[in-house]
Amino acid sequence: xxxxxxxxxxxxxxxxxxxxxxxxxxSLAVPSTVQGxxxxxxxxxxxxxxxxxxxxxxxxxxxxxxxxxxxxKTLISVSGVGPKAGLAILSVxxxxxxxxxxxxGDYKSFTAANGVGPKVAQRIVxxxxxxxxxxxxxxxxxxxxGRTAVSTGSVSQAISALIALGYNQSQAALxxxxxxxxxxxxxxxxxxxxxxxxxxx
Numbered sequence: 001x002x003x004x005x006x007x008x009x010x011x012x013x014x015x016x017x018x019x020x021x022x023x024x025x026x027s028l029a030v031p032s033t034v035q036g037x038x039x040x041x042x043x044x045x046x047x048x049x050x051x052x053x054x055x056x057x058x059x060x061x062x063x064x065x066x067x068x069x070x071x072x073k074t075l076i077s078v079s080g081v082g083p084k085a086g087l088a089i090l091s092v093x094x095x096x097x098x099x100x101x102x103x104x105g106d107y108k109s110f111t112a113a114n115g116v117g118p119k120v121a122q123r124i125v126x127x128x129x130x131x132x133x134x135x136x137x138x139x140x141x142x143x144x145x146g147r148t149a150v151s152t153g154s155v156s157q158a159i160s161a162l163i164a165l166g167y168n169q170s171q172a173a174l175x176x177x178x179x180x181x182x183x184x185x186x187x188x189x190x191x192x193x194x195x196x197x198x199x200x201x
Contacts, residue, residue, distance in 0.1 A: 028062030031090035071095035158188035
């Protein structure tokens, strides 16, 4: 398997790049977010890759970092989610937001991706439940939880209270994301503290 490629960037478009590796030009399909991390053509770059082997084709996919590569492999492990849908999802959601959406059961976030309907989105959440670790949601913010969970004043107040108690924003956001956001602030804080104290976050 080709794990990554390092070479000279020859061409780049919204969904494809070409890298020259010692005289061999590799064409890679990429999520649109990769454009933001690529240098100008003619400069060196590294992309993490996934090689799809089919009877009639070898397709190479490129990603900005290991987290994107891992998220892509996880997404295409879901029945009905092919590489094209995987790239579409990564074009609208970061790996951390994918993990958060799955953890909180927010299938609607996936429907923002081109070609991903509600049924496929629900299947992603169902099949990937429990597949993400705390590391996968590192960097999740209160704003992210507000967008994925039901946005209530209780959620933001509870997260603020947990931060005031010494937990970082990612821990607080993840703990609250696992709870029913319709509860009052006190109930959210108490349950979140139990999760955090029990080492479940």
